[in-house]
Amino acid sequence: xxxxxxxxxxxxxxxxxxxxxxxxxxxxxxxxxxxxxxxxxxxxxxxxxxxxxxxxxxxxxxxxxxxxxxxxxxxxxxxxxxxxxxxxxxxxxxxxxxxxxxxxxxxxxxxxxxxxxxxxxxxxxxxxxxxxxxxxxxxxxxxxxxxxxxxxxxxxxxxxxxxxxxxxxxxxxxxxxxxxxxxxxxxxxxxxxxxxxxxxxxxxxxxxxxxxxxxxxxxxxxxxxxxxxxxxxxxxxxxxxxxxxxxxxxxxxxxxxxxxxxxxxxxxxxx
Amino acid sequence: xxxxxxxxxxxxxxxxxxxxxxxxxxxxxxxxxxxxxxxxxxxxxxxxxxxxxxxxxxxxxxxxxxxxxxxxxxxxxxxxxxxxxxxxxxxxxxxxxxxxxxxxxxxxxxxxxxxxxxxxxxxxxxxxxxxxxxxxxxxxxxxxxxxxxxxxxxxxxxxxxxxxxxxxxxxxxxxxxxxxxxxxxxxxxxxxxxxxxxxxxxxxxxxxxxxxxxxxxxxxxxxxxxxxxxxxxxxxxxxxxxxxxxxxxxxxxxxxxxxxxxxxxxxxxxxxxxxxxxxxxxxxxxxxxxxxxxxxxxxxxxxxxxxxxxxxxxxxx
Numbered sequence: 387x388x389x390x391x392x393x394x395x396x397x398x399x400x401x402x403x404x405x406x407x408x409x410x411x412x413x414x415x416x417x418x419x420x421x422x423x424x425x426x427x428x429x430x431x432x433x434x435x436x437x438x439x440x441x442x443x444x445x446x447x448x449x450x451x452x453x454x455x456x457x458x459x460x461x462x463x464x465x466x467x468x469x470x471x472x473x474x475x476x477x478x479x480x481x482x483x484x485x486x487x488x489x490x491x492x493x494x495x496x497x498x499x500x501x502x503x504x505x506x507x508x509x510x511x512x513x514x515x516x517x518x519x520x521x522x523x524x525x526x527x528x529x530x531x532x533x534x535x536x537x538x539x540x541x542x543x544x545x546x547x548x549x550x551x552x553x554x555x556x557x558x559x560x561x562x563x564x565x566x567x568x569x570x571x572x573x574x575x576x577x578x579x580x581x582x583x584x585x586x587x588x589x590x591x592x593x594x595x596x597x598x599x600x601x602x603x604x605x606x607x608x609x610x611x612x613x614x615x616x617x618x619x620x621x622x623x624x625x626x627x628x629x630x631x632x633x634x635x636x637x638x639x640x641x642x643x644x645x646x647x648x649x650x651x652x653x654x655x656x657x
Numbered sequence: 658x659x660x661x662x663x664x665x666x667x668x669x670x671x672x673x674x675x676x677x678x679x680x681x682x683x684x685x686x687x688x689x690x691x692x693x694x695x696x697x698x699x700x701x702x703x704x705x706x707x708x709x710x711x712x713x714x715x716x717x718x719x720x721x722x723x724x725x726x727x728x729x730x731x732x733x734x735x736x737x738x739x740x741x742x743x744x745x746x747x748x749x750x751x752x753x754x755x756x757x758x759x760x761x762x763x764x765x766x767x768x769x770x771x772x773x774x775x776x777x778x779x780x781x782x783x784x785x786x787x788x789x790x791x792x793x794x795x796x797x798x799x800x801x802x803x804x805x806x807x808x809x810x811x812x813x814x815x816x817x818x819x820x821x822x823x824x825x826x827x828x829x830x831x832x833x834x835x836x837x838x839x840x841x842x843x844x845x846x847x848x849x850x851x852x853x854x855x856x857x858x859x860x861x862x863x864x865x866x867x868x869x870x871x872x873x874x875x876x877x878x879x880x881x882x883x884x885x886x887x888x889x890x891x892x893x894x895x896x897x898x899x900x901x902x903x904x905x906x907x908x909x910x911x912x913x914x915x916x917x918x919x920x921x922x923x924x925x926x927x928x929x930x931x932x933x934x935x936x937x938x939x940x941x942x943x944x945x946x947x948x949x950x951x952x953x954x955x956x957x958x959x960x961x962x963x964x965x966x967x968x969x970x971x972x973x974x
Contacts, residue, residue: 389772390773393765393769393770396764396765397762397763397764397769400764467760467761467762468756468757468758468759468760470731471726472759472815474747475729475731475753475754476747476753476778477747477750478777656732657732657756
């Protein structure tokens with residue numbers, strides 16, 4: 387399994403999809419950091435300024451899109467190309483195929499995040515206090531976790547999809563639903579149905595990327611004032627650390643559950 | 658009703674064909690596979706001895722690839738498959754499988770593919786390796802290789818280690834003559850070491866049949882022939898072309914014994930018979946005063962079988 391993990395990681399990390407994603411995310415974060423220098427100078431990373439919010443959104447949108455799409459394509463490519471069948475005949479089971487695919491895809495997304503955050507760090511280095519470094523690292527950590535969850539969801543989509551075309555379309559649809567669509571539905575329905583804080587929190591738990599976004603906002607704003615009544619309710623019920631742990635548990639839970647289901651699906655499929 | 662049943666054929670076993678059952682390597686019993694409502698394998702029974710090379714031939718859609726997927730343990734199926742007495746399960750070093758239309762990851766290099774499959778081959782040493790010149794340069798990415806070069810890499814990776822069972826689905830596709838020779842030599846080494854080798858081919862590939870011990874012919878999900886390669890080749894169709902004298906009547910050749918079909922193409926008459934009957938037919942023609950220089954023989958691999966252009970085949974001796 388280690389040999390396959392190394393093989394997958396090498397071939398994926400030097401692939402054009404990873405290189406393109408790294409470049410796009412680095413340029414985007416670099417621009418945000420450069421254009422937001424004024425904001426960073428004024429409020430640093432210890433609160434929710436426009437630049438920090440943009441950085442969080444970028445980190446939770448681009449690498450997760452990369453992870454879902456590449457994850458979905460990797461699994462179906464294995465099946466369509468016969469490569470997966472060759473590996474299975476050599477004794478590698480579905481868990482090994484799924485886990486190694488997830489790891490390689492996660493690594494490629496993490497490379498994007500590392501490059502993007504690294505460039506942003508270089509640009510803002512002289513403009514934010516050193517005390518904000520833990521916040522910066524925590525944001526990167528949340529992004530890593532969110533991308534890991536997105537990669538797992540992508541691998542699940544790929545395990546379910548019959549062809550690469552289905553995987554690509556399904557991956558885009560799922561990413562859109564998790565990254566944007568779910569928020570819109572919750573916000574819209576929340577206002578319309580007058581959902582309480584508990585119901586909105588329940589909805590957050592149902593979406594790993596929303597959970598990651600709330601987690602990132604908690605990093606920037608420990609009082610959770612930016613999240614309104616829902617944030618206040620969350621911090622009041624669980625405390626700041628408890629809320630952060632619960633939200634990360636949601637992200638990790640989504641990752642684990644997606645991988646388990648993907649393994650079960652892959653085990654039952656031919657090829 | 659399956660095609661073979663409609664044609665009056667039945668699934669053959671070794672008892673029908675005289676293939677020696679001793680030291681069986683693979684035993685297949687009641688193998689079935691269905692995709693939706695489409696049944697692809699109709700309860701196959703098969704026993705393949707160890708240390709043999711078996712050519713599995715049949716037209717497109719006859720079930721060869723599905724059979725190979727079942728044997729490799731990557732296609733779910735009904736019935737049972739056992740290898741040397743135990744239920745066949747994929748395990749490191751036991752089964753080597755080359756699927757049809759294999760596409761290795763384009764971002765990987767040749768060396769990385771070989772390293773991966775070396776690791777997956779288990780602790781056993783390699784029985785044989787690709788000869789010099791078989792593989793492209795190790796640093797080259799799979800994505801920049803031609804179809805034939807990529808196929809060579811996949812073959813070389815699949816053949817690493819000392820597998821007991823080798824299952825190669827149309828491995829000769831895309832290969833040039835030199836690579837085909839090299840592949841045959843590598844397969845011969847595995848077979849000589851006791852491995853069971855199964856190779857699929859869409860048609861009667863004579864270079865494959867020449868090195869095969871056994872032939873399995875499939876039609877519509879059934880095994881319709883299982884026997885020695887020589888017995889299989891003897892049953893292949895052969896066409897004997899006879900140049901007519903000006904004014905001669907082709908009908909005069911319509912009653913030659915063992916000829917299954919007579920067709921006329923210009924001044925040539927084609928007499929279609931089985932390979933094993935060709936000598937008898939030629940003898941009959943000689944007895945009727947037809948000189949050897951008026952004859953041409955075309956095997957099943959020749960375009961003349963299609964009935965169009967006569968004689969580019971070898972002369973009768």
